[in-house]
Amino acid sequence: MxxxxxxxxxxxxxxxxxxxxxxxxxxxxxxxxxxxxxxxxVLGLIFLRFAEVRFAACRAKLEKKAAGGRRGSRLDxxxxxxxxxxxxxxxxxxxxxxxxxxxxxxxxxxxxxxxxDVEKQNPQLSxxxxxxxxxxxxxxxxxxxxxxxxxxxxxxYDAFGRIYEYFLGExxxxxxxxxxxxxxxxxxxxxxxxxxxxYHGRVLDPACGSGGMFVQSARFVAEHRKNPSSELxxxxxxxxxxxxxxxxxNLAVHGIEGDIRKAITYYEDLHQTTGRFDFVLANPxxxxxxxxxxxxTAEVGVGRRFPFGLPRADNANYLWIQLFCSALGPKxxxxxxxxxxxxxxxxxxxxxxxxxxxxxxxxxxVAVGPNMFYTVTLPCTLWFLDRDKKNTPRADKVLFIxxxxxxxxxxxxxxxxxxxQIAFLANIVRLYRGEGPDFTLGGDxxxxxxxxxxxxxxxxxxxxxxxxxxxxxxxSAQGWSLNPGRYVGVAPGEEVSDEDFKEKLEAxxxxxxxxxxxxxxxxxxxxxxxxxxxxx
Numbered sequence: 001m002x003x004x005x006x007x008x009x010x011x012x013x014x015x016x017x018x019x020x021x022x023x024x025x026x027x028x029x030x031x032x033x034x035x036x037x038x039x040x041x042v043l044g045l046i047f048l049r050f051a052e053v054r055f056a057a058c059r060a061k062l063e064k065k066a067a068g069g070r071r072g073s074r075l076d077x078x079x080x081x082x083x084x085x086x087x088x089x090x091x092x093x094x095x096x097x098x099x100x101x102x103x104x105x106x107x108x109x110x111x112x113x114x115x116x117d118v119e120k121q122n123p124q125l126s127x128x129x130x131x132x133x134x135x136x137x138x139x140x141x142x143x144x145x146x147x148x149x150x151x152x153x154x155x156x157y158d159a160f161g162r163i164y165e166y167f168l169g170e171x172x173x174x175x176x177x178x179x180x181x182x183x184x185x186x187x188x189x190x191x192x193x194x195x196x197x198x199y200h201g202r203v204l205d206p207a208c209g210s211g212g213m214f215v216q217s218a219r220f221v222a223e224h225r226k227n228p229s230s231e232l233x234x235x236x237x238x239x240x241x242x243x244x245x246x247x248x249x250n251l252a253v254h255g256i257e258g259d260i261r262k263a264i265t266y267y268e269d270l271h272q273t274t275g276r277f278d279f280v281l282a283n284p285x286x287x288x289x290x291x292x293x294x295x296x297t298a299e300v301g302v303g304r305r306f307p308f309g310l311p312r313a314d315n316a317n318y319l320w321i322q323l324f325c326s327a328l329g330p331k332x333x334x335x336x337x338x339x340x341x342x343x344x345x346x347x348x349x350x351x352x353x354x355x356x357x358x359x360x361x362x363x364x365x366v367a368v369g370p371n372m373f374y375t376v377t378l379p380c381t382l383w384f385l386d387r388d389k390k391n392t393p394r395a396d397k398v399l400f401i402x403x404x405x406x407x408x409x410x411x412x413x414x415x416x417x418x419x420x421q422i423a424f425l426a427n428i429v430r431l432y433r434g435e436g437p438d439f440t441l442g443g444d445x446x447x448x449x450x451x452x453x454x455x456x457x458x459x460x461x462x463x464x465x466x467x468x469x470x471x472x473x474x475x476s477a478q479g480w481s482l483n484p485g486r487y488v489g490v491a492p493g494e495e496v497s498d499e500d501f502k503e504k505l506e507a508x509x510x511x512x513x514x515x516x517x518x519x520x521x522x523x524x525x526x527x528x529x530x531x532x533x534x535x536x
Contacts, residue, residue: 196279
């Protein structure tokens with residue numbers, strides 16, 4: 001199915017987020033700093049502005065209480081702010097003080113001290129905030145403070161969060177491949193969340209980056225008129241210190257608390273994840289090699305982190321997939337981004353995939369077209385697992401969706417999904433599950449498209465070129481492939497385009513590189529064995 005949504009109107013380019021970014025990026029261009037040096041301190045200022053707005057609102061309430069009561073004032077009592085879920089800011093960490101600093105003074109030093117004081121007064125932020133402002137010239141910092149102070153105090157918390165996310169995304173673009181390590185485009189994350197429906201429970205992302213999975217989960221709960229703080233328990237692991245800090249700042253900007261820890265997830269399970277989580281969301285690094293599998297052998301087996309065994313291939317895709325699966329409780333659901341090659345991988349990886357399918361864990365597979373990420377052009381596949389599926393009529397079935405030709409073109413090199421496309425795709429899954437549709441996201445536009453394809457009564461059916469429900473027997477006949485293209489087919493009137501050919505060629509090349517690596521490993525093993533036999 002082809003559905004190319006119209007691009008955003010030009011008026012959108014005048015949004016507050018873009019105006020702020022353009023100003024900040026222009027200042028960076030004239031600073032001599034790299035995007036990596038610049039990004040966290042700028043995000044730190046946006047965070048501080050957000051904290052100041054919440055602090056000022058809480059202070060105003062405390063002033064009213066103090067004026068009308070007999071008890072002493074608690075205006076400067078950090079505990080009074082913490083009780084309201086608000087960060088306490090000492091006088092030297094408030095924007096009016098920072099804006100008043102003379103340009104000839106050492107503003108970088110003052111900002112570093114302000115960030116240290118914020119951490120001191122709010123221990124949950126210990127070691128999180130940036131303190132590299134002395135890399136910046138005082139005139140540059142003065143301009144940045146002015147620009148960030150233009151964020152209106154009247155903005156709601158979600159709008160602040162969108163500004164922070166916008167800057168995260170733009171820094172991901174400018175930092176190139178490194179940026180992709182911490183940021184997954186929000187339309188993909190929102191789709192994962194819409195399918196999983198994390199209304200209540202424990203949420204895990206063992207490769208959490210800057211925390212976008214958590215933010216979108218909380219937003220989903222809030223949009224359904226519940227309080228994310230009381231409904232969700234958030235847990236994450238991330239291997240890079242700086243990214244852990246980004247995540248914790250991101251959660252704080254959105255008013256969310258979470259237990260985010262630094263760890264290399266293959267080897268460290270700091271949250272004791274096996275069987276404990278209701279929802280797992282992740283975008284792990286693809287095709288990682290050189291994982292030391294000898295360190296994992298004790299974790300292999302039923303009821304452990306790698307229940308289906310270790311793949312022989314020097315590729316971590318099926319380590320990640322098992323980590324996600326094993327973390328789920330009896331009714332848990334997982335949604336994650338994965339390299340296309342994992343859907344068709346051969347040998348020991350195919351054996352693991354077969355066990356996963358026969359265990360009735362795989363629920364939905366969605367093919368996504370190229371250019372959805374800022375840092376790589378390759379297409380990807382979204383996997384959805386459901387541990388409770390075995391107790392439903394879907395036990396022996398998997399839904400395949402081909403969404404490669406559903407997108408909105410942002411610019412020549414990038415695509416996304418607008419809300420109506422996200423909702424359309426998520427509601428296909430709901431119809432397949434026998435659930436009613438949800439148009440909280442996407443509204444009338446999503447409903448109209450869904451009725452156009454599935455009829456006014458909205459009942460699931462296979463649609464050539466879009467979606468197909470396949471049985472375990474059919475999947476077995478396809479060599480246990482989980483590639484949606486093998487099942488969905490091509491709709492009448494549609495042809496295999498040059499783009500389809502390019503995608504297939506890229507996927508084949510990706511698989512070829514993996515197989516080449518395996519061949520080199522085998523060659524070394526044979527040479528070693530021959531040498532041992534010959535005694536050389």
